[in-house]
Amino acid sequence: MAEALLQIDSLVKRFGGLVATDSLSLDVQPGEVHALIGPNGAGKTTLIAQLSGFLKPDSGRVIFDRQDITGLPAAARVRLGLARSFQITSVLRDFSALDNVALAEQARQGHSFRFWRPARRDPALRNPGMLALEEVGLADRADTPAASLSHGEQRQLEVAMALGSDPRLLLLDEPMAGMGPEESVSMVALLRRLRGKRTMLLIEHDMDAVFALADRITVLVYGRAIATGTPAEIRANREVRTAYLGDTEV
Amino acid sequence: MPAVTSLGLLRPIMTWRVAVAIVVLALLGLLPWYAPWLETAGIINQRFALTVMTRVLILAIAACSLNLILGYGGMVSFGHAVYIGLGGYTVGILAHHGLGSGFVQFPLAILLSALFALAIGALSLRTRGVYFIMITLAFAQLLYFVGVGLEPYGADDGLTINRRSDFAGLIPDRGPDKFVAFYVLSFAVLVLVLGLVHRLVNSRFGMVLRGARSNDLRMQALGFPTFRYRLAAFVIAGAICGLAGALLANHTEFISPAMMHWTRSGDLIVMVVLGGMGSVLGPVYGALAFLLLEEFLPGLLRLVLGWLHDGTAAVIGRGPAGALDDWLRLAEYWQIALGAILIAVVLHARGGIDSLLGRAGRG
Numbered sequence: 001m002a003e004a005l006l007q008i009d010s011l012v013k014r015f016g017g018l019v020a021t022d023s024l025s026l027d028v029q030p031g032e033v034h035a036l037i038g039p040n041g042a043g044k045t046t047l048i049a050q051l052s053g054f055l056k057p058d059s060g061r062v063i064f065d066r067q068d069i070t071g072l073p074a075a076a077r078v079r080l081g082l083a084r085s086f087q088i089t090s091v092l093r094d095f096s097a098l099d100n101v102a103l104a105e106q107a108r109q110g111h112s113f114r115f116w117r118p119a120r121r122d123p124a125l126r127n128p129g130m131l132a133l134e135e136v137g138l139a140d141r142a143d144t145p146a147a148s149l150s151h152g153e154q155r156q157l158e159v160a161m162a163l164g165s166d167p168r169l170l171l172l173d174e175p176m177a178g179m180g181p182e183e184s185v186s187m188v189a190l191l192r193r194l195r196g197k198r199t200m201l202l203i204e205h206d207m208d209a210v211f212a213l214a215d216r217i218t219v220l221v222y223g224r225a226i227a228t229g230t231p232a233e234i235r236a237n238r239e240v241r242t243a244y245l246g247d248t249e250v
Numbered sequence: 251m252p253a254v255t256s257l258g259l260l261r262p263i264m265t266w267r268v269a270v271a272i273v274v275l276a277l278l279g280l281l282p283w284y285a286p287w288l289e290t291a292g293i294i295n296q297r298f299a300l301t302v303m304t305r306v307l308i309l310a311i312a313a314c315s316l317n318l319i320l321g322y323g324g325m326v327s328f329g330h331a332v333y334i335g336l337g338g339y340t341v342g343i344l345a346h347h348g349l350g351s352g353f354v355q356f357p358l359a360i361l362l363s364a365l366f367a368l369a370i371g372a373l374s375l376r377t378r379g380v381y382f383i384m385i386t387l388a389f390a391q392l393l394y395f396v397g398v399g400l401e402p403y404g405a406d407d408g409l410t411i412n413r414r415s416d417f418a419g420l421i422p423d424r425g426p427d428k429f430v431a432f433y434v435l436s437f438a439v440l441v442l443v444l445g446l447v448h449r450l451v452n453s454r455f456g457m458v459l460r461g462a463r464s465n466d467l468r469m470q471a472l473g474f475p476t477f478r479y480r481l482a483a484f485v486i487a488g489a490i491c492g493l494a495g496a497l498l499a500n501h502t503e504f505i506s507p508a509m510m511h512w513t514r515s516g517d518l519i520v521m522v523v524l525g526g527m528g529s530v531l532g533p534v535y536g537a538l539a540f541l542l543l544e545e546f547l548p549g550l551l552r553l554v555l556g557w558l559h560d561g562t563a564a565v566i567g568r569g570p571a572g573a574l575d576d577w578l579r580l581a582e583y584w585q586i587a588l589g590a591i592l593i594a595v596v597l598h599a600r601g602g603i604d605s606l607l608g609r610a611g612r613g
Contacts, residue, residue, distance in 0.1 A: 052471065053470075054467070054470075054471075073470075073475065074470040074471060075470050075472075075473050075474055075475040075476070076475070078470075078471065078472065078473030079473050083471070083472075083473075084471055086468075086471070090465060090467060090468045090471070091465070091468065092461050092464045092465050092468060092469075093464060093465070094464050095460075095461070095464065099457070102457075103457060103458070103461055103469075103472060104472050106454055106457065106458070107472040107473035107474050108473070112454040112455055112457070112458045112474065112479065113455060113479075113482065114453055114454040114455055115449065115450055115453050115455045115456075116449050116453055117453060117454070118449075118452045118453065119452065119453055119454045119456070119457045120452065120457075122454075125454075161468075161472060162471075164472070165472065165473050
C-alpha cells in the first residue's frame with residue numbers, strides 16, 4: 001500500500017458515557033475521494049472536528065503526511081494543507097462573498113501582520129478570490145454580503161473557502177446539507193471537477209452523490225468503522241446493509 | 251474610460267457621512283481660531299470652551315482605541331481606562347521626580363501601557379463573553395487599588411503635576427498660549443490616531459481582526475491563529491489609550507486613581523456604542539455627545555424646568571405649582587435624562603450616531 005496522506009490510528013473520543021469515536025483507524029490515500037457514511041450520531045462530525053483540530057481526542061493519533069498532528073491547533077493544520085468545510089454553514093456573514101474567499105487566499109499567503117495597505121484593494125488577494133468564486137460558480141455574486149446569499153450559494157462559498165487554502169486534503173462535512181435537488185446537482189458537478197485534483201474525505205448523507213463520487217467508502221456506526229471498501233464492495237456488504245443501507249434502499 | 255471611473259469613485263465618497271465627518275473635524279480643528287469670536291458674541295468663555303473640548307479630544311482618542319478592539323474586534327474590554335491611568339501615572343510620577351521631558355514621558359507611557367495590555371490580553375483573551383468582561387474589569391480594579399495604595403504619589407488623593415511635559419520648547423508649557431497649543435497638540439494626535447485606525451482596520455491585519463469578530467471558528471479553519479491577531483490589536487489599543495492618558499494628565503495637571511476607575515471604563519464603552527461601533531469616526535461623535543451632554547445637560551434641564559414651572563404656574567396658579575427652586579432641584583437628576591437618551595440611541599440606531607448619518611458602507 002502506498003504511503004497514506006492521512007492516517008488515523010486508534011482514535012478515541014468520549015463525551016461522558018458516550019463513546020463518539022471508538023478506537024477508530026482509517027487511512028486516506030493521496031488522490032482518492034474517501035467517503036464516510038453512517039447513520040446520524042455515528043460520530044462523523046466529531047471525527048472531522050478531531051481531524052481539523054477543533055476537538056482533542058482522548059487517545060490515539062492523527063498522522064498527516066507522516067507528521068503527527070494530534071496536538072496541533074486548527075490554524076496550524078490548515079497551513080500544513082488540511083482544510084475543512086462545515087456541516088452548518090460557517091461563512092463570514094457580514095463580509096461579501098469575495099471578501100470571504102479573499103480571506104482564505106490571505107491565510108494561504110502566510111501571516112497577516114501587515115498593518116498598512118488596504119486589503120480590499122489588493123489585487124494579490126482579489127484576483128485569486130475571483131478565480132475561486134468562478135470555480136464554484138459564484139463570480140456574479142462577488143459583492144453580495146454572504147448573509148444575503150441563498151442557502152445553496154452559501155454552501156458553495158463554504159467549499160470555495162476551504163479550497164482557498166489550496167489544501168492537500170479537503171475535509172468536507174456534508175457539503176450538500178439542506179440543499180434542494182438543483183443545488184445538489186451543481187455541488188456534485190463541482191466535486192466531480194475537483195475529483196482527481198484534490199484528495200477528499202467526504203461526509204455525506206446523499207447516497208447517490210456518495211456512490212457517484214467516492215473511490216472508497218468507510219461505514220461508521222457508533223463511532224466504529226464497520227467496513228471500508230470500494231462502492232461495489234460496500235453495496236455487497238451484508239453487515240452494512242443491515243446496519244445502515246437496509247433502510248435507505250440503495 | 252477614465253471619466254466614468256472617476257465619477258464612480260466620487261459618488262460613494264461624497265456622502266452625508268463624509269460631509270458630516272469633514273464638518274465636525276473642521277469645527278474641532280479650528281476651535282482655537284473661532285473661540286475668541288464665540289466669547290465676544292457672549293456664547294461661551296474662550297478658556298472654558300478650550301478646556302472642555304481638549305478633554306473631549308483626549309477621551310475621543312481613548313474611545314477610538316477602545317473601538318479598535320470593541321467595535322472591530324468584538325472584545326468588550328471593561329477595563330480600558332486602566333491604560334489612561336497607566337499613561338497618566340507615567341507622566342505624573344516622572345514629573346514628580348523632575349523628569350519633565352515629553353520625549354521621555356510619552357514614549358514610556360505608551361510602552362508601559364502596551365506591556366500591561368500584553369500581559370492582561372494574554373490572560374484575558376483566552377476567555378470569551380462575560381468572562382472576558384469580568385477578567386478585564388478585575389485587572390483594571392487591581393491596578394486601580396495599586397494606585398490607591400501608592401502613598402508616595404498621593405494614594406487616593408492623587409498627585410498634582412507642577413509642570414506639563416516639556417517638548418524642548420516646541421509646545422508652550424506655560425503662559426496663556428499653553429491652552430491653545432495643547433488643544434492643537436491633542437487635535438493633531440486625534441487625527442493621527444484616526445488615520446492609524448483607518449489604515450489598520452482596512453489592512454490585512456484588520457480583515458483578520460474583523461473576521462474573528464464575525465466568526466472566530468471559521469477564521470481558525472481558514473488557517474488564522476486568531477488569538478495572536480486579537481492580542482496584537484489589544485496591545486495596540488492599550489498603547490493608544492496610554493497616549494490618551496499621558497495627554498489627560500497634562501491637561502488636568504493632576505493624576506489620581508479615579509482616572510482608571512471602572513466607571514471611566516464604562517464611560518468609554520458608552521462613548522463607543524453611542525457614537526457607533528466599528529466606524530472609524532464613531533467614537534469621536536460618541537465622546538462629543540457624551541461629554542457635552544454631561545457638561546451641559548444639567549444647565550439645559552434647569553432651563554426647561556424653569557419654563558415648565560412658569561407654564562404650570564400660569565395654568566394652576568403660583569401656590570399649587572410650588573416654588574421654582576423645588577422644580578430646579580430636579581435637574582440634579584440629569585443622569586436619568588442622559589440614561590434615557592442613551593437608551594433611545596441604542597434602541598433606534600444600532601450603529602450609533604454614525605449610522606444616523608447614513609447607512610454605513612463598507613469599511
